[in-house]
Amino acid sequence: MIFEVWAPRATSIELSLPDSRRPLRRRDNGWWSVEAPEAGHGTDYRYFVDGEGPYPDPRSRRQPEGIFGPSRVYDHARFTWSDHEWKGRDLRGSIIYELHVGAFTAEGTFTAALDRLDHLVELGVDFVELMPVAPVPGGRNWGYDGVDLYAVNETYGGPDGLKELVDGCHRAGLGVILDVVYNHLGPSGNFLHPFGPYFAGYAGSFWGEAVNLDGPDSDEVRRYFIDNAVQWLRDYHIDGLRLDAVHALHDRRAVHLLAELAAEVDALACSVGRPLTLIAESDLNDPRMITPLEAGASA
Template sequence: MTFFEVWAPEAKQVELVLGERRVPMERSARGGWWELDEPSAGAGTDYVFSLDGGPARPDPRSRRQPHGVHGPSRVVEPGRLPWSDAAWSGRVAPGGVIYELHVGTFTAQGTFDAAIAKLDHLAQLGVDLVELMPVAAFPGRHGWGYDGVALWAVHEPYGGPAGLARFIDACHARGIGVLLDVVYNHLGPSGNYLGEFGPYFTGKHHTPWGAAVNLDDAGSDEVRAFVVGNALHWLRDFHLDGLRLDAVHALADTRAVHILEELAAAVDALAAQLGRPLLLIAETDLNDPRIITPRQHNGYGVHAQWDDDFHHALHALLTGERHGYYADFGSIAALAKTLTGAYFHDGTRSSFRGRSHGRPVDTALLGADRFVVFLQDHDQVGNRAGGDRIAAALSPGLLRVGAALLLTSPFTPMLFMGEEWGAGTPWQYFTDHQEPDLAAAVRDGRRREFARHGWEAGSVPDPQDPATFARSKLDWAEIAEAPHRALLDWHRRLIALRHSEPDLYDPGLARVRVAFDEAERWLVLTRGRIRVAVNLADAARSVPLDRPVESVLLASDEGAGAQQPHEERTAAVRSSGDSVRLPAESVAIVRVTAQ
């Protein structure tokens, strides 16, 4: 027997459809709900709902869509999923390293089971948490996942719910936690039937995707319950360690208790119940620290946020790009401000926005671990016209410098899949829309968007072309080849150093110091007794330190295939006095003497 329920407050009649059978459902005592105990249904039963004799529609809370987002739902009993992680105690962000991956392009096969075969690579790299891009069911076979429409189901081509469970279980067996990217600010245009069931959307607010998800209009209590329930479903039923919340600045909510605060409180309660930590990480463009401020200090209580300012500051400094939102970045001073204050725009004018933006972070209240930072992520690679990674633009020396600044920063660092070996494959925007009009609209819209930024339309890959998807898959053969092998070793050593040195995982943002010389192109990041000395110039530099060097912990030129002669390399790692001499485009991580 299976208990079915659905919220359809405006319907006069709701039927459960099982093949050729149509079984009337009964109104629940809860307003707007319909329910039914059906003895003939069990795990594996396919079903749909019909409202007022209308067309068959999947369950808004469907746990599985084996025939795609337009087909019938299938009953799944979470208790039957395969688990062997009873001893798992969870993972937290402080001191950890996150690895973002897209299931469909992480391997040639593009499935959870194929990804399991690569987990030993991540364990050897030193990754603490894997962050999966969205796996909620979306239309077509492949895509980024941000156009999901069956938010409780797992994309079937990846392996469905059982495949996700196997992947998470395998991660936990290797000591790796798993985060999932979830999207609550909009649904995709194809297969989105939520609006037929109830007031899930409202015209009260405008969004880039049309009517906003209804978080504060009439009927929003149930919509908010849908969102919170969905988050708890992923964390509880799939043993996840946290969620990344997509673009929370697009969650239009004017109620006294914001949906983020309600969600964070519910997740904290579940963590207490389960006896293991659970993380909520917000993607936000607001530069508003209230989102991650604890609720007892009048914040929303979300545990961490993505920090785009760090990316912009580091990317613009290393590449020299200044277009779009990079316009205010590119100086060493911009990176220094971000390293010590998390935000660059903390109330300052943003020329890209044409206004002031952000507010300062209270570094005495908020630890640096609450800010997830990156040199690359899916957006910053995939939303370039050609999907080119930063390795295509930087010298081997600057690639190592970027990795060092990321992985020795006070924040929680994140790598994008393949970054650790400087993957030569692009990561492009790809879709698999089955409706010709929608496919054409996406293709033409993307080309128009990039044309406004100066790219020729013909240089923008067709998202619908299967070749665009295929070329975005990682080439795992690269890791055995030069120069990829050396860069992978550099990332492994950096992560091992981060894990072994308490000064490098100290979350105290107020204790971080940065000295720099804009003209000479050097900077020194201070983390306790550790100094990260960087030479960005195209010639050797003597970089001054505040104390004598006690030991060299890591140097990018040593054994890294640098072009400098041997004498120049050894001069860098054997320096004495209150300075270190660095070859061009290199970094040395040293421990200085105690005072």
């Protein structure tokens, strides 16, 4: 398989596998890559940046040993879905149940939550909104200081566990919304700094350092978050995303990140043939947040 990582200001990148280390070759636009034929689904790996590390992959799909452990190759195609008849549902007028995986059951896992879906259906719930599931320091917390944003908290059940829960929700007629945090990352276990200018260099809010959405090299930073959103909707069959505190997204470019993201999600909805929804939490009282792009919204 081919390993790829974005590190525009690095002078050397090395891939660390269980039995070997090998250098990556620099490509265009700050990307590096190397082929490792012996690696595949389940292989653990890390990166060394300019001799420092090891660090997890910024786009790690799995962190089986937590935020300070190695990344693990995860092949989305290996999961077998059973929600082929799911056509999605309209969010408008729906009842949303906000669910913290760690607190919803005594076990605090995706698997345990499956056993209580009938209860939610009986309550009249239409959508389950999962609080953030990205890896965090320790076993459980609210989820708003997550890191390794492409991975799923192993304490809850990892990527397969999340897929099983979404699959079960769809079989029960429930849509699924995922709470995601793109305005900052948690301070502990955040290893994006060595790879590139993911952050703007100033405090964006009292939660943490602002994400670099409009500075030098921000194209790939924006891509990092947009690709992350697309992953949840495409690879995990999530029906919508609740975007945390979008007023803390500092973006002065002509096309705001939210507008760019909305356009990509609309295109994906057409591709998968079901409605996909973005919900923005904002304290700006700005009507552009709910104005369709075709009506002139810039954000």
